[in-house]
Amino acid sequence: MTVPVFQEYEPAADCGCAGCALQRRTAAARSLPPRLGGHPAAHGARRALVLATAAGVVLSAGAAEAVAPAGHATGPVRADGTAGPGPAAPQGQAGPLMGGAPGPPTGTAADEPLALRTTTRAEIISRAKTWVAAKVPYDMEKYWSDGYRQDCSGYVSMAWGLRGNEWTGSLSSYGTRIARAQLEPGDILLFHNPADPNKGSHVTIFGGWTNSAHTQYMAYEQTPPAARKKTTPLAYWSNSDRYQAYRYKGLTGGSGGASSAGYPGAAAFGPGARNAHVTRLGHMLVARGGKRFYARGPGPSWSEADRRATRAFQRAQGWRGANADGLPGPDTWRRLVDGTGKDIPAAGAGGRPRAVxxxxxxxxxKPGQSNAHVERLGRQLVKKGYGRHYVSGPGRRWTEADRRNVEAFQRAQGWRGGVADGYPGPDTWRRLFS
Structure with missing residues (x-):
C-alpha cells in the first residue's frame, strides 16, 4: 500500500513575495468545500496539505490548516455597509511587507532586540494622514501600494514605519507602556484579547486631545469602510477599560514627556544659526507641506527657505503679525513635533483661511424645507467626513439624514444636549465651513 505523503502546497503565481503568497494560500483554503477543510472565514491560512497517491494528487480531508486571525473590534454594521460606533472586522497576522525584501522576523521574543527605525511624532501623524486622505479601504487580506496590510494593525505598522506587518498580539513589542495621561500624538491605544483575538482586538493612533477634560481624542484608525480620522471617547467606543497606551520605542524628539519641553530656544533659529535643530525644523516643515520652499535641503544653516516655510506653517494656523514672523517659537515647535495643527496649504491656496x-x-x-442651502450644507458635511447617514444625496430637501449628520458633527465638537440637536446654527455653520 502506498504511504500517503503530505507536502506544502503553494499555488502557482507570478509574484513570490510573502504578502502575495499569503493571499494565494488564503484563496486556496477558501476554494475548498467545508467537508475538505475549507471555509469562507479561513483568513490567514498557512498551508494546504496535499495527499499524493499512485492514482494522482488529491486534496486530503482537513487539507486546509487555518490559523485563527487576530481580531478587530466588534460592533454594529449599518444597513448601508458603513461602520457603526465600533469596527466590526477581523485583522491579519504578522508578516513581512508585500512586494519588498523580507525584513527581520516579526513578533520576536521579549529578550530579542528589535530592529527599529527611528521616527518623529510629526512623521507618524503625517503618514497616518496619507491613508485617511486616500480613503484606503479596510481589508485584512489586501495590501496598499506601500506594502502594508489594509487593517488596523497594518495601519499602525505603516504609521510607525515598522519593517513588517504586525498584529494586535505583537505591536506592544515595539512600544513602551505609558499611562493614558501621558498620551501624545503618535502614541497608540491597543486592546488585544488573548483569550479570543476575534473578540474586540483593535488599535488606534492617538492624534491629540479634543476637549479640555481629556475624555475625547482624535483617533486615526483603519476600520470599515476606510481609514478615518474621528473624535473618539477615551479609550474607544467598546471595551474602553481594556485599552492600553503605548509609545513607539524608536521615537525621537520629545518621546519621554511633554514634547514642548524639547523646544531648543529662539537663539537656535534665525540668520547666522547653524545647528541640528535647524535641520530638524526643515524636515518637520517638509512633512507638513513645506517641501516647495526648499530648492535643496533642509540643512543645518538657517536660510530664507526655513523662514518662508515656517511663516507658511504659522499662517496656516491662522496666526498673523508677530505670531507669523517665520521664526519658530514654542507653540510653532510643539505643533510641528506633535504633528498637530493645520498643514501648509498647497501652492496657490495662498495660505489664507477660506471665507466662511x-x-x-x-x-x-427644518422638515419640509427644500433649498440650495440644505444641499450646500450636506455637501460640506460629506467633505468633512460626516455624511455616513446619507443613503443617497445629499440633496435640496431637508431629511432626517441631514439632521443626524449635523448632530454627529456637533457632538464631535464636544457639544451635548440642546446645542447638539442636529439643526445648524451660526456656530455650527462657521465651524463646518471654516
Missing amino acids: PPFPGRAYF
Whole structure:
C-alpha cells in the first residue's frame, strides 16, 4: 500500500513575495468545500496539505490548516455597509511587507532586540494622514501600494514605519507602556484579547486631545469602510477599560514627556544659526507641506527657505503679525513635533483661511424645507467626513439624514444636549465651513 505523503502546497503565481503568497494560500483554503477543510472565514491560512497517491494528487480531508486571525473590534454594521460606533472586522497576522525584501522576523521574543527605525511624532501623524486622505479601504487580506496590510494593525505598522506587518498580539513589542495621561500624538491605544483575538482586538493612533477634560481624542484608525480620522471617547467606543497606551520605542524628539519641553530656544533659529535643530525644523516643515520652499535641503544653516516655510506653517494656523514672523517659537515647535495643527496649504491656496459663507438662518433647515442651502450644507458635511447617514444625496430637501449628520458633527465638537440637536446654527455653520 502506498504511504500517503503530505507536502506544502503553494499555488502557482507570478509574484513570490510573502504578502502575495499569503493571499494565494488564503484563496486556496477558501476554494475548498467545508467537508475538505475549507471555509469562507479561513483568513490567514498557512498551508494546504496535499495527499499524493499512485492514482494522482488529491486534496486530503482537513487539507486546509487555518490559523485563527487576530481580531478587530466588534460592533454594529449599518444597513448601508458603513461602520457603526465600533469596527466590526477581523485583522491579519504578522508578516513581512508585500512586494519588498523580507525584513527581520516579526513578533520576536521579549529578550530579542528589535530592529527599529527611528521616527518623529510629526512623521507618524503625517503618514497616518496619507491613508485617511486616500480613503484606503479596510481589508485584512489586501495590501496598499506601500506594502502594508489594509487593517488596523497594518495601519499602525505603516504609521510607525515598522519593517513588517504586525498584529494586535505583537505591536506592544515595539512600544513602551505609558499611562493614558501621558498620551501624545503618535502614541497608540491597543486592546488585544488573548483569550479570543476575534473578540474586540483593535488599535488606534492617538492624534491629540479634543476637549479640555481629556475624555475625547482624535483617533486615526483603519476600520470599515476606510481609514478615518474621528473624535473618539477615551479609550474607544467598546471595551474602553481594556485599552492600553503605548509609545513607539524608536521615537525621537520629545518621546519621554511633554514634547514642548524639547523646544531648543529662539537663539537656535534665525540668520547666522547653524545647528541640528535647524535641520530638524526643515524636515518637520517638509512633512507638513513645506517641501516647495526648499530648492535643496533642509540643512543645518538657517536660510530664507526655513523662514518662508515656517511663516507658511504659522499662517496656516491662522496666526498673523508677530505670531507669523517665520521664526519658530514654542507653540510653532510643539505643533510641528506633535504633528498637530493645520498643514501648509498647497501652492496657490495662498495660505489664507477660506471665507466662511454667511449663515442663511435657521428657517432653511427644518422638515419640509427644500433649498440650495440644505444641499450646500450636506455637501460640506460629506467633505468633512460626516455624511455616513446619507443613503443617497445629499440633496435640496431637508431629511432626517441631514439632521443626524449635523448632530454627529456637533457632538464631535464636544457639544451635548440642546446645542447638539442636529439643526445648524451660526456656530455650527462657521465651524463646518471654516
